[in-house]
Amino acid sequence: MKNKFKKYFKESIIFIVVLTVVLNALSYYRSLDLNKNNLEENHFTLLDNSKYFIKKDKPLLVHFWATWCPTCGFEASNIEALSKDYEVITIAVQSGSKKEIEKYLDDNNLSFRVVNDEDAYYSRKFNIQAFPTSFIYDKNKVLKFTEVGYTTKAGLYSRMALSK
Numbered sequence: 041m042k043n044k045f046k047k048y049f050k051e052s053i054i055f056i057v058v059l060t061v062v063l064n065a066l067s068y069y070r071s072l073d074l075n076k077n078n079l080e081e082n083h084f085t086l087l088d089n090s091k092y093f094i095k096k097d098k099p100l101l102v103h104f105w106a107t108w109c110p111t112c113g114f115e116a117s118n119i120e121a122l123s124k125d126y127e128v129i130t131i132a133v134q135s136g137s138k139k140e141i142e143k144y145l146d147d148n149n150l151s152f153r154v155v156n157d158e159d160a161y162y163s164r165k166f167n168i169q170a171f172p173t174s175f176i177y178d179k180n181k182v183l184k185f186t187e188v189g190y191t192t193k194a195g196l197y198s199r200m201a202l203s204k
Contacts, residue, residue, distance in 0.1 A: 081094065085155065098179055103128065107140065107144045126200045136158075172189065
């Protein structure tokens with residue numbers, strides 16, 4: 041019995057390691073075509089039509105997502121948590137009207153800042169090909185990290201901490 045447990049535990053660990061390596065390689069490959077320039081924007085117009093000006097002394101996460109993206113839904117709580125401690129701008133790409141996005145946010149208890157990219161202007165500008173996609177900039181708007189696909193809360197927090 042003990043040997044079976046050891047065998048299954050070992051196989052599970054190997055599976056998790058291989059899966060992690062494959063997913064990171066896929067994320068890297070999918071991020072090759074992203075816009076790697078420094079952040080040009082000084083402000084974004086949010087869902088409520090207010091302007092959010094980028095703070096100059098803090099790192100920033102710019103997160104692209106969509107209401108129709110299942111992976112984005114799984115990751116939303118991680119983005120929500122991060123938005124309580126760091127500067128976060130999320131861009132909802134082709135996710136419907138302001139009212140539809142607000143309903144999605146309310147239904148999922150989300151309060152992070154949202155830009156409605158209804159015509160995919162920002163999505164094209166940043167060369168987004170898959171969702172979710174995240175860009176992390178340091179306090180000088182220099183790109184430090186990109187991530188395509190699901191990112192854990194620990195992964196997001198560690199990348200933000202390294203971008204200070």
